[in-house]
Amino acid sequence: MKILISNDDGYLAPGLSALADALAPIADITVVAPDSNRSGSSNSLTLDRPLSVFQASNGFYFINGTPSDCVHIALTGIMTEAPDLIVSGINQGQNMGDDTLYSGTVAAATEGYLFGLPAIAFSQVEKGWGELASAARVARDIVERRLEESFSDHFLLNVNIPNLSYAQLKPPVPTRLGKRHQSEAVIKAYDPQGREIYWIGPCGGQKDAGEGTDFHATALGHVSITPLQIDLTHNAQLAGLKKALA
Template identity: 60%
Template sequence: MKFLLSNDDGYFAPGLAALAAALQTQGQIEVVAPERDRSGASNSLTLDRPLSLKRAPSGFHYVNGTPTDCVHLAVTGMLATPPDWVFSGINHGANMGDDTIYSGTVAAATEAYLLGIPAVAISLVKRSGGHFDTAAQVALDLVERLRREPIRGAVLLNVNVPDLPYAELKGWRVTRLGRRHKAEPVIKAQNPRGESIYWVGPVGEAQDAAEDTDFWAVANGYVSVTPLQIDLTAFKQLDFLSSWLQA
């Protein structure tokens, strides 16, 4: 199998190194990741300047752009043939619920999906980031399952792994995205010139963490696997809007 790896934490991130070390035992890998931390970049493309592609001593390629840029550049310009799968991660922190909208990790996988390549975004759910080896083993487990029973058709999986030793994981749960309360207010401060500056506040607590959600699964020691889709159409409103516009 041929894998393309990316992330949003940067090509130097320990999670990406752990993922690459694991998946290189399963086939050919290419790594194309941002040159710096681009967490929260979502699905943005860089259109106001050219992109550069460079190779680090590790053999990883890095791009002066977003996670979406990295996958787009790799698939449409760098690689002679497309990869079989794209893995994005291992992210340092959760990508659950509403976070997926902002996540550069999920965005890299989404770009692959839009280009017709099945993709997995994988995240370690704790800021301490202690057990990247667990998340790497989860990635290997997924690859083993893919070899045993390939998934056919378009697929985009969002995987969140508890920050636990692998032996302490309780298993797997197929989940839906939960929902958070609104984010905390921005944090106001002053720069050395006395000017007001603002930091985006922390995310809110989970509002919808029912037993079928990603929040519940991870909090209870399970690996959460959420299938994602890209169609944003609000189908329930189509009939209402048609009547409303004709009134």
């Protein structure tokens, strides 16, 4: 099995090494990741300048671009054969609910999915890399289950793993994305010259964290697996719009 690995925390992140180490024994891996931390980069693609590909002493490729750039270039410029699977992560911090829209980790997987390939994004629920070995083992378990064989079409899975020891973790459950309340306000501050500056504020609290959501499952200690799709059409509103435009 050939696996392409990327992330959004950059090629030096512990989560990337842990994922690569966990998968190397069971697959032929290629790692292509951003040169630096690109958290919050969403599906951003670099269109106004060319990108460069470098290779670190451990064999990892790194690119001065976004997670989407990395997977795009890996698939069409570095790998001579398409991988069987694309994995992204392990991200430092959760990508649940509406956060998935902003996530570079999910975006890396999404770029692979857009190329018609199965893809899985892995994130730890809490920041700080606590119990990373446990998360890496979970990632390997999920890859080994060959879930792609259960789907008629390719898939895009979003996996969030509580920072618990492997023994304490509860089994993976299928979930839907929860929903958050709107983000908190920007934080105004002043630079040393007295000029006003603005920091993007934290995301909002949980609004829909009911049973069946990723929020709910991970709070109980389960690994949550949410299958994602990328068609943003709002089919329910399409009917209403037809009436309104008639």
